Amino acid sequence: xxxxxxxxxxxxxxxxxxxxxxxxxxxxxxxxxxxxxxxxxxxxxxxxxxxxxxxxxxxxxxxxxxxxxxxxxxxxxxxxxxxxxxxxxxxxxxxxxxxxxxxxxxxxxxxxxxxxxxxxxxxxxxxxxxxxxxxxxxxxxxxxxxxxxxxxxxxxxxxxxxxxxxxxxxxxxxxxxxxxxxxxxxxxxxxxxxxxxxxxxxxxxxxxxxxxxxxxxxxxxxxxxxxxxxxxxxxxxxxxxxxxxxxxxxxxxxxxxxxxxxxxxxxxxxxxxxxxxxxxxxxxxxxxxxxxx
Ligand SMILES: [Zn+2]
Numbered sequence: 001x002x003x004x005x006x007x008x009x010x011x012x013x014x015x016x017x018x019x020x021x022x023x024x025x026x027x028x029x030x031x032x033x034x035x036x037x038x039x040x041x042x043x044x045x046x047x048x049x050x051x052x053x054x055x056x057x058x059x060x061x062x063x064x065x066x067x068x069x070x071x072x073x074x075x076x077x078x079x080x081x082x083x084x085x086x087x088x089x090x091x092x093x094x095x096x097x098x099x100x101x102x103x104x105x106x107x108x109x110x111x112x113x114x115x116x117x118x119x120x121x122x123x124x125x126x127x128x129x130x131x132x133x134x135x136x137x138x139x140x141x142x143x144x145x146x147x148x149x150x151x152x153x154x155x156x157x158x159x160x161x162x163x164x165x166x167x168x169x170x171x172x173x174x175x176x177x178x179x180x181x182x183x184x185x186x187x188x189x190x191x192x193x194x195x196x197x198x199x200x201x202x203x204x205x206x207x208x209x210x211x212x213x214x215x216x217x218x219x220x221x222x223x224x225x226x227x228x229x230x231x232x233x234x235x236x237x238x239x240x241x242x243x244x245x246x247x248x249x250x251x252x253x254x255x256x257x258x259x260x261x262x263x264x265x266x267x268x269x270x271x272x273x274x275x276x277x278x279x280x281x282x283x284x285x286x287x288x289x290x291x292x293x
Pocket of ligand 1: 031033120160
């Protein structure tokens, strides 16, 4: 892992654009993790309330059936509603899949619709707590399981609670093409040998439980972000990542935020692409195109 770099591209980002001369690439990310959450019943210290709006009484060691059911909604109903919205606008996505949460029907649907399979770990494990050998074992077993379920080898790594100092070297050695554990830029960059495609915490439906409150506010924030990047006087290309969770955006009251955004993007000159395509095109074309002095 390289030293911390808070200079980055600075005032002179690469001048290159995306295919067709487009200025903005949109990456839709679907988090497939319902069933992979932390819970005391499987030996974790706490029940994970991540992206859930209700507090439930926790009885240590006992299954929290109500909390489980709120996550199950994503896999049982929400995922399919989101998939239909992506089909409606012909939008390819990248699925951050926890291997233990990826069910055979969801795996088959993602592959059939041409979405990219990325590795989101075996389940919600905190990789920063793991030794290098423990982490490698989890990387290898989740890779094998995802391959078995989808027939393809994931090229992208994204762990639930960020990465350890040795994660990137480990996933590079395991044949991964890029990592997404970063929030530091509007463009991909290289850390050591591994390209990184930064993700985003603000253009993310997890904010429906805090800053957005309504689907309408979230949809407006997504469209406003895209409008800004399309009109940004900054030279060169940028990426807008949109993070989605089927247990949230898949609710009937929220899904129109996604549909509004996809319609807005479809009506503009935007490259909606899988992250692997963005990483590849950036490496082969955009990154070499430095602005002329
Ligand atoms: Zn996630």
